[in-house]
Amino acid sequence: MTVAWKPSDEMIEKTRLYQWMRQLGYTDYEEFLNASTKDIAWFWKEAEKVLNIDWYEPYKETLSLEDGVKWPKWFVGGKLNTAYNTVETWADKKETANAKAIVWESEDGIVQTYTYEQLAEAVARVANGFRQQGLKKGDIIAIYMPMVPETVIAMMAAAKIGAIYSPIFSGYGTDAVATRLNAAKAKMIVTADGFLRRGRPVAMKEEADRAVEKSPSIEKVIVFRRLDRDIPWNDSRDVDWKQLMKEEPLKETLSMDSADPLMLIYTSGTTGRPKGAVHTHSGFPIKAAFDAGIGMDVKKGDTLFWYTDMGWMMGPFLVFGGLMNGATILLYEGTPDFPQPDRLWEVVDKHQVTHLGISPTLIRSMMKHGEEWPQKHNLSTLRVIASTGEPWNPEPWLWLFEKVGQSRIPIFNYSGGTEISGGILGNVLVRPIGPITFNSPLPGMDVDVLDEDGKPVLNSVGELVIKQPWVGMTKGFWNEPQRYEEAYWSRWENIWVHGDWVIKDSDGFWTITGRSDDILNVAGKRLGPAEIESILVEHPNVVEAGTIGIPDDIKGEVAVCFAVLNQNGLQLEQLREELLQLVAVKMGKALKPKAIYFVQDLPKTRNAKVMRRAIKAAYLNKDAGDLSSLENPQALTEINQLGKNA
Structure with a gap:
C-alpha cells in the first residue's frame, strides 16, 4: 500500500487520541483498538469521561443488552441535556464564556460571531419563545433552514425544552419537505425567507408554505428574515423569529433521560418513504464529539468548518463535533467558488480554520x-x-493532498452514516495515511468485511458489517421498528449490514468501492431511487419508472431514470423536459436526474419487483451476475443499447 502521509513521533504524542490511550495504559494503537471492541461498555464509559460529559444524574450502567444487540440501552438511568453539554457548559465557565462558539460568513460577506455566552442567551430566549408558541417535551419541530447561526440556535432551543428537532436539507423542494413533515408529524417548522446562492436569492418561505399546505400536523411556522424579502404571511400561523428573541431567557434546561429522543434525521430508503433515524441525548452528540475530538483531534480553541447543510448528517456533526469540544464552528452560507473560485480557501484563511470538512465532489469541482x-x-x-x-x-485526492495541502496536511477520510451518528471507518492521526483509503475502523467500532456466505474476507470485496452496538447507533426508525430491523439486521443474525462494498487489505487499509444496495450517492447526498420514481409515476403519461446511479466526473454519481409510458405518439422531448423539471421542483435542483429514457419495459422479478441492479449493469454494459429470478430478461437489451449510445 502506498503511504502518502506519515505522522512524526512528536505529532503522534500531541494528539488527543494518543494522550488518552496513554492515560488508559496503552502505547500501541493496535492493542488499544482491540481493547476498544473487546469490552465496549468499558470503552464508551471512558469515552464519555474523556469528553467531560455533564450528567444531572449519573448513569447506573453503561450498557444493557436486555433487549438484544439491535436495541442497546446506553448510560442507563443517566440524566443529561444536549443543550447544556453543547453550549451552556462553556457559557457557565469564566475561561470559556467569551470564547467564540459560532462564526458565520454570508455569501455577500457579512460576518457574525457568537461567543458561548451570547449563544446560550439566544438559545434561552428562543427556547422560551418555542414554549410560548406551544412546543413542549416530545413534540417535533422541523428545521428547514440555510446555514445561519439561527439554525443552531433553533436546534439547541428545542433540545433545552425536551422537544425533538428534525433538520431538513435547505435545497429540498415542496414534496421532499412535505414527505418528511408528515412522516414525523411535526408540530412546527422553522424556516427562513431565503438565502443567497451565487449572488441570487433562493426563496424558502414559499417552498415551506407549499409543504405546510400538505402537512396537517403543522400548527406554527417560525420565520427568520435572512434577506428581508417580501414574503407571503399568514397571521394565524406565521411567527417572526424576532418575536422569539424578545422573550425573557428561559433559565431551566430540562433534565432528559439518556435514551430520550433528541433528533430525527430522515435518510433515503431504497423503497418507499424516507426513514427517520432516531437519535438520543446521549447518542449522536457523544459519538460526533468523540469522532471529531479524539479522532480528528479537534481541541478547545480550534475552528472547525464543514462545508455542508444542516439537513445532512454532517451539519449536526459539525455542531456537536465542534461545540462539545469547546471549539469554534464556522458556518458558511454560500457557494464555495463564488464570486471567485478561491472563496472556500479565502474563508479558511480569513477565519484561521484548523479543521476543514469537504466532499470528493467539492474537490473535483474546485480542481477544474x-x-x-x-x-x-x-x-x-x-x-x-x-x-x-x-x-x-485517486486524482482529486492527490490534488487536494499535494496542491492544496502541500503534502503536509493529513486527509481524514471519514465514512459512516446518518444511522451511525458519525464514522465507521476513518484515518486516525497516529497511523500512516494512504490515498483514497481508510487506515482504521474508528475506536469502539467492531467492524469486518464478509463475503456472501458471511465469512470474513481479506483483499477482496465484501459487505461492510458491524458486529457489536456502539454509542450513537440509531434507536430504530421513528414509529417503524420492524423496518429498522429489516434494513440493517435481516441478512445475518445480530450483525449490522451497512450497505457498502469494502476491501480490507493485508496492511490494514480499507477501501470503499460503492454501495451494495440501490441507494444513490449524488454529490454526497444519499437518495433513495423510489423517491424519484414515485414523482415520475405521478405524471399521467408514466406507468412505471426505474432509477439508477451512474458514475459522474464531478458529482461522483448522478441519477439516470427509465420510464414506461402508457401511450404512443407523445411529444417525447417535451415530455422528457417536463419530467426532469418535475423532479427538480419536487426534490430540489441538486437532485435533478442527468437523463430520462423511455423504454418498453423494466426488468422485473417474478414477484414484480423492478431489478435496478440489472438495469444498471445493462446500461453500463457490465456483468449483472445471477439474473435467474428475472421474469423478462429481454427488457435489458433495449437498456443496454441506450447505454451504448449514451
Whole structure:
C-alpha cells in the first residue's frame, strides 16, 4: 500500500487520541483498538469521561443488552441535556464564556460571531419563545433552514425544552419537505425567507408554505428574515423569529433521560418513504464529539468548518463535533467558488480554520479552476482536512493532498452514516495515511468485511458489517421498528449490514468501492431511487419508472431514470423536459436526474419487483451476475443499447 502521509513521533504524542490511550495504559494503537471492541461498555464509559460529559444524574450502567444487540440501552438511568453539554457548559465557565462558539460568513460577506455566552442567551430566549408558541417535551419541530447561526440556535432551543428537532436539507423542494413533515408529524417548522446562492436569492418561505399546505400536523411556522424579502404571511400561523428573541431567557434546561429522543434525521430508503433515524441525548452528540475530538483531534480553541447543510448528517456533526469540544464552528452560507473560485480557501484563511470538512465532489469541482487559487491563500492554520460523503478516486485526492495541502496536511477520510451518528471507518492521526483509503475502523467500532456466505474476507470485496452496538447507533426508525430491523439486521443474525462494498487489505487499509444496495450517492447526498420514481409515476403519461446511479466526473454519481409510458405518439422531448423539471421542483435542483429514457419495459422479478441492479449493469454494459429470478430478461437489451449510445 502506498503511504502518502506519515505522522512524526512528536505529532503522534500531541494528539488527543494518543494522550488518552496513554492515560488508559496503552502505547500501541493496535492493542488499544482491540481493547476498544473487546469490552465496549468499558470503552464508551471512558469515552464519555474523556469528553467531560455533564450528567444531572449519573448513569447506573453503561450498557444493557436486555433487549438484544439491535436495541442497546446506553448510560442507563443517566440524566443529561444536549443543550447544556453543547453550549451552556462553556457559557457557565469564566475561561470559556467569551470564547467564540459560532462564526458565520454570508455569501455577500457579512460576518457574525457568537461567543458561548451570547449563544446560550439566544438559545434561552428562543427556547422560551418555542414554549410560548406551544412546543413542549416530545413534540417535533422541523428545521428547514440555510446555514445561519439561527439554525443552531433553533436546534439547541428545542433540545433545552425536551422537544425533538428534525433538520431538513435547505435545497429540498415542496414534496421532499412535505414527505418528511408528515412522516414525523411535526408540530412546527422553522424556516427562513431565503438565502443567497451565487449572488441570487433562493426563496424558502414559499417552498415551506407549499409543504405546510400538505402537512396537517403543522400548527406554527417560525420565520427568520435572512434577506428581508417580501414574503407571503399568514397571521394565524406565521411567527417572526424576532418575536422569539424578545422573550425573557428561559433559565431551566430540562433534565432528559439518556435514551430520550433528541433528533430525527430522515435518510433515503431504497423503497418507499424516507426513514427517520432516531437519535438520543446521549447518542449522536457523544459519538460526533468523540469522532471529531479524539479522532480528528479537534481541541478547545480550534475552528472547525464543514462545508455542508444542516439537513445532512454532517451539519449536526459539525455542531456537536465542534461545540462539545469547546471549539469554534464556522458556518458558511454560500457557494464555495463564488464570486471567485478561491472563496472556500479565502474563508479558511480569513477565519484561521484548523479543521476543514469537504466532499470528493467539492474537490473535483474546485480542481477544474486550477491549483493557483488555493495557493493564493495562507492555509498554515489547517491541521486536518476531513472528507466524507462518497468514495474518492485517486486524482482529486492527490490534488487536494499535494496542491492544496502541500503534502503536509493529513486527509481524514471519514465514512459512516446518518444511522451511525458519525464514522465507521476513518484515518486516525497516529497511523500512516494512504490515498483514497481508510487506515482504521474508528475506536469502539467492531467492524469486518464478509463475503456472501458471511465469512470474513481479506483483499477482496465484501459487505461492510458491524458486529457489536456502539454509542450513537440509531434507536430504530421513528414509529417503524420492524423496518429498522429489516434494513440493517435481516441478512445475518445480530450483525449490522451497512450497505457498502469494502476491501480490507493485508496492511490494514480499507477501501470503499460503492454501495451494495440501490441507494444513490449524488454529490454526497444519499437518495433513495423510489423517491424519484414515485414523482415520475405521478405524471399521467408514466406507468412505471426505474432509477439508477451512474458514475459522474464531478458529482461522483448522478441519477439516470427509465420510464414506461402508457401511450404512443407523445411529444417525447417535451415530455422528457417536463419530467426532469418535475423532479427538480419536487426534490430540489441538486437532485435533478442527468437523463430520462423511455423504454418498453423494466426488468422485473417474478414477484414484480423492478431489478435496478440489472438495469444498471445493462446500461453500463457490465456483468449483472445471477439474473435467474428475472421474469423478462429481454427488457435489458433495449437498456443496454441506450447505454451504448449514451
